[in-house]
Amino acid sequence: MKTRRGDLPCPHVERSAVVDLPQIVKRRILRYENGVTEQREVEVVTEYALTVFVDGQEFVTLVCTPSDLEDLVIGFLASEGVLTSYEEIRSLTLSEEDGVAYVRLVTPVTIDPQMFGKRYIASCCGKGRQSFYFYQDAALAKPVEVAPVIAPRQIVSLIERMQRASDLFRTTGGVHNASLCTVDQVLLSRFDIGRHNALDKLYGYQIREKWTSDKLVIAFSGRISSEVLLKVAKMGIGIVLSKSAPTALALQIADDLQLTTVGFVRRGAFSVYTHPERVQLL
Structure with missing residues (x-):
């Protein structure tokens, strides 16, 4: 299941501003239950906006939970067909304080708005994709012929x-x-x-x-x-x-x-x- 990286080069990953991004905040609420109302302090999940630039071009803003951001950027770009392997990334810089990720590829790309489009993808369902099924999805989503059997x-x-x-x-x-x-x-x-x-x-x-x-x-x-x-x-x-x-x-x-x-x-x-x-x- 896991293959060796061997001697393949690893991209340079850095964080220009390391901050402790909260995943939860506390808030006072009114709770009603069985005819009784009381004040409570509860924990609420946070939202974080991360704008991704690829080779100097603004590509997308992802609204997300501020954790595992490097994997989020890599996975999203792979899902969009911008890259297919980790070694295609020359560098990935995360500025968590500014909410920005800068990706440089070994072979630079030009973002074609007809192919990708500039989108704002919110946390609900990614409704920003107008050409959702037609271009990149058809090219990248192939039939899966080999899979395990499960009980x-x-x-x-x-x-x-x-x-x-x-x-x-x-x-x-x-x-x-x-x-x-x-x-x-x-x-x-x-x-x-x-x-x-x-x-x-x-x-x-x-x-x-x-x-x-x-x-x-x-x-x-x-x-x-x-x-x-x-x-x-x-x-x-x-x-x-x-x-x-x-x-x-x-x-x-x-x-x-x-x-x-x-x-x-x-x-x-x-x-x-x-x-x-x-x-x-x-």
């Missing part, structure tokens, strides 16, 4: 472990969780206010560490939208598990790209929507 007990266990991995969700209830897994264990977990951001953080780590995808599974807390499904396909992972529901368009794409989609993984039950041959039901 019901493993499906239930991975979702339970993913949920236990997020202290921030238990504290605030305000983030999505995503995990890279084998059928037997959770390897890596990430969280974010944007479900697509959580996946990009996993993708960025996968690219940096050169994890191959044929034995990997995605466990996910949010709705499986078409964008989520396409990101999983771009990662080359053939099984996605979620405690929530898929959309009809996501299932159409899953049929076409040979992804196994399992939703509503709750209390020992689940629903297999596409490509059930990878689930050992008998």
Whole structure:
């Protein structure tokens, strides 16, 4: 699953202004319950805006949770087709205080607005993409032909472990969780206010560490939208598990790209929507 980097050059990564970015803030609220109102202090998840420049060109502003920002930038750029490997990055500079990431590529690119477009992608669902399915998605999301076979007990266990991995969700209830897994264990977990951001953080780590995808599974807390499904396909992972529901368009794409989609993984039950041959039901 993990391949060696060997003697390949590593990009230069630096942080020009290191600050401790809060992921939660405290706030006084009024809580009503069973006819009783009381004041409480609660913890609320924060939002952070990160503007990404590629070879001097403003590319996108991501609204996200301020954690694992290097992986978020790498994963997002890979998902957009700007890069395919970690070694294509000459340098990555993060100014967390200013909310800016500067990426220089070994082979500089020109941002074509017809190909990418300048977008503001908020934490909800990335609705800024007008040409969503047509250009980059069609070029990068290929059918996944090699994937593991998973048993019901493993499906239930991975979702339970993913949920236990997020202290921030238990504290605030305000983030999505995503995990890279084998059928037997959770390897890596990430969280974010944007479900697509959580996946990009996993993708960025996968690219940096050169994890191959044929034995990997995605466990996910949010709705499986078409964008989520396409990101999983771009990662080359053939099984996605979620405690929530898929959309009809996501299932159409899953049929076409040979992804196994399992939703509503709750209390020992689940629903297999596409490509059930990878689930050992008998």
